[in-house]
Every structure is written in structure tokens, then in C-alpha cells.
Amino acid sequence: MPNKRFLNALQGKPQETPPIWLMRQAGRYHSHYQNLKKTYSFEDLCKTPELAAETAMGPIVDFDFDVAILFSDILFPLESLGMDLSYDPGPKFSELLSEENYKKIFNQHLPIQSLDFQAEAIERTIEKLPEDKSMIGFVGGPWTLLSYAIGKNKEKDIDDLSQFEWDIVKNELIPLLKENISLQIKAGAEIIMIFDSAANQLSKRDFDKYIRIVFKEIVLNFNNKVGYYAKDGVDYLLIENIKNELQVPLAGLGIDSSELITDFFRSSREGFIQGNFDEKIMTQSKETMERSLDKFIEKISSFSAKDRVGWICGLGHGVLKTTPEENVRSFVKKIRKAFV
16 A cells, blocks of 8 residues: 555646546445345445455455445444434434434434444455555545435435534534544545535535535544545535635545536646546446547546646446446446556
């Protein structure tokens, strides 16, 4: 450790071949994961460190990604705080959080201790990794966690956040997420990604306020160790402007496939830029996917290695469960063949 291509992207060193890793690269589309699921539950795979390491290693062995990702779930901090969480197969809470019940539900005084399995999973994964691969961790964004906790995660847009919601973000979730990030870094993760997939629910005014809080209260505490990703519908230029205004040492930014990633290529950029081939196209036939990928490669190839400094190749979002494995294999091979 670490992977040279990944390290170059983090350090802003121009290079021809980008590192590759995909959100949810260890998941339901992959036969390795499906074989493990014949014997173990999702929670078993996440909370048993040896199994989490074995799950994370599957796509490294099969597809030769540059980076392994902690195999876990963004919602476990909510369980740590006291929410009753199960998976059937998706996440379910026995009782949603509300202003009336939150003191009863959030009843754990040292919640970080119940996330120790993540630290050991990172350590066990690193033990299995070849020396030329990197290791990263992740947490969910505080609003994304709260959106699930209060049952708003399936809503497209929401009203302005209430004072109660802001208080939960700032007083309950952010302190625990900071400890969670520290735990994963101490275990050996090179960077931690904040996956904030529900941030696009927020109004522009609330998102501006929210991202400032996330940057000030979380990212500023971890110098170039934390990256941020939010799905389509957020203003990525606003994120970058706030980062620059606050002089936040953000490790990098993930870009959804609804945007042209080339709009974010610039030789002066600080931090990585990740993405962003369309994950939905990955589910189509190999021939259709490869035609679209060729066009994607053609656009990016018009930029010099200096202009696309910091680029980490990936998808706009996570690998979908209907993605053929052969498409993932072809994706990695074509990117590496095109950028040499």
C-alpha cells in the first residue's frame, strides 16, 4: 500500500492511467457476493470482520480494481445511537425517529464502541490486499442518515429543515461520524468518503447551509483525508466554491453522471475528481455499453494528463444489481487500454 495511481490522484500528480474503483463494487451484481450470501446474511458479512474482508476482496481479485472499500453500510451509526435496524433485504427500522421519541431512541452513551467491527474489517482487508492496492472507508452523510431515520429517504424534495432536524444533524450525527471517520483512519483507511446520496433532497438554501456545516464540523478536522459525494441534483460548483471560500482541505469530490465530468477538469484543481460513467448504461448489453464507453473515453482523451489531474475513474453512482459482470470487466480493461 498504497496504490501508486490512487496516490498520484490524491496528491495532484498528472498521470496517464487513472485509478479505478466503483461505489458498491462488492455487491449484489457480483457472483462472489452472491455465493457468500448463500451462507451468510448481509449483517453477517458486514459485522464479521473476516467475512467483510472476504467480501471486499472479491472484486479486487476478479476485476483488479486499484482500491478496496470497507464492506459495511452507511446506516450502522443509526443503530449505534439506538435505532432498531434490520435488513429484509433493504434496511428497516422498527420505529422511525421523531421529535417526540428521539430521546428514547437515541439512548446509547458510547455509540462508537459498537462500530469497532468496521476497524477490524479494514485491518483484515488490508492483510489480504496485494501491496499495490489501496484501502478506503466511508460514512454516510449526516442528512442522508437522518433522511432514513425519519422515513424521508424515498421523497424527491423536502420542505426546509426544522430546527429539530438541524439539531439532530449537528448534535447527534456529526459528533458520531467524526469518531467513525477517526476509527476507520486509525485502522488504516487512506481516505474516507462521505456518501451523501439524499443531499439532493435539500433546498438550495438548506444545502448551502448544510454543506458549510459538514465542511466546518467534519472535513476541517481531517486534512485531505475526507472526500465527498452527492447524487444528481446538487450544485457541484457551489460545493467547490464553498470549499475554496472556507479553505477546506477536502480530499476530493465525486461527480454524478448527470454532469459532464470534463467540466471539472482543470490543471489547477486541488483534490481528486471522481466519476462518472453512467451506471444505468452499465446494465445494458455489452455492445451498447462499450459504444457509450468509447464516447466517454473519446471526450476525456481530448484532455491532457495535466488537465485531468486528480481524475479517479468510476461511475456516477454505485454499481446497480442488474449490471452484468462482463460489463464491469470490460469497463476496467477498456479504460486501462485507452489511457496508457
